[in-house]
Amino acid sequence: MNDVRISAYLITLNEGEHLDEVLASLGGVDEIVIMDSGSTDNTLAIAHQHGARVIHQPWLGFARQKAKAMEACSHEWLINLDGDEVLPAGAIDSIRQAIHEHPNHCFAIKRDDLFMGAPMTGRRMRYFKRIYPKSQSKWRETDLVHEHIDIKLPCINLPIVFKHYGYDTIDKMLLKMNQYAKLKAEQRRQKGRPFSIARLLVIFPLAFLKVYLLNRHIACGWRGFIRAWIQASYFFLTEAHLYQQAYMSKLPSDDHPTK
Secondary structure, three states: OOOOOEEEEEEEEOOOOOOHHHHHHEEOOEEEEEEEEEOOOOOHHHHHHHEEEEEEOOOHHHHHHHHHHHOOOHHHOOEEEOEEEOOOOHHHHHHHHHHHHOOOOOEEEEEEEEEEEEEEEEEEEEOOEEEEEHHHHEEOOOOOOOEEEEEOOEEEEEEEEEEEOOOHHHHHHHHHHHHHHHHHHHHHHHHHOOOOOOHHHHHHHHHHHHHHOOHHHHHHHHHHHHHHHHHHHHHHHHHHHHHHHHHHHHHHHHOOOOO
């Protein structure tokens, strides 16, 4: 397994709150590449403490920023994390073993979103493709949000669960859902997918029921109810932002609110 060399890469902007724990969980990889878009907190100091190679890159968008970071990696095998995602103890050894045994595959691991300071135990967790060879992988750089990487290999799900702090408070989650909804609406507009009044009317209850029941947020008590409600709002807000774009485009220029 010593012949398996791994680069880990992250994109960052003011990720100092959790970055020390994130980078500590990557101990054992052969290289850490951090592409930073202008952090003003202690992100860069933490990165240097862990021996990361820091590259300064003005913000290009999620997909293009990750593509740039991936391109900068020195080794064929890659691990991609965000600056608020933490691998469990022993994960790097398990990943090396998996690569050694299945070199012609990519690998997915489960994400456990913390909410209100605790794991969402009992809900259905998604797998994310986070371990793959560089030469067989390409980010879809036109994606504005929920960026996707195309990998020309079959995928194996590993029994590894990583911790995600990104939605750990109501305030954080609400801010991110609105940010992502704006980007998703713009992405849909660019692809010629117009606002739908039917979708505006039904998307929230349908999304809530899917998250709460099918994804088993119901197993997490009132935290699950609240989180499912916030997550469903992302789908509603996407349609609402599309409506706002359509509505405001029809206003006379004098009626547009000033900045």
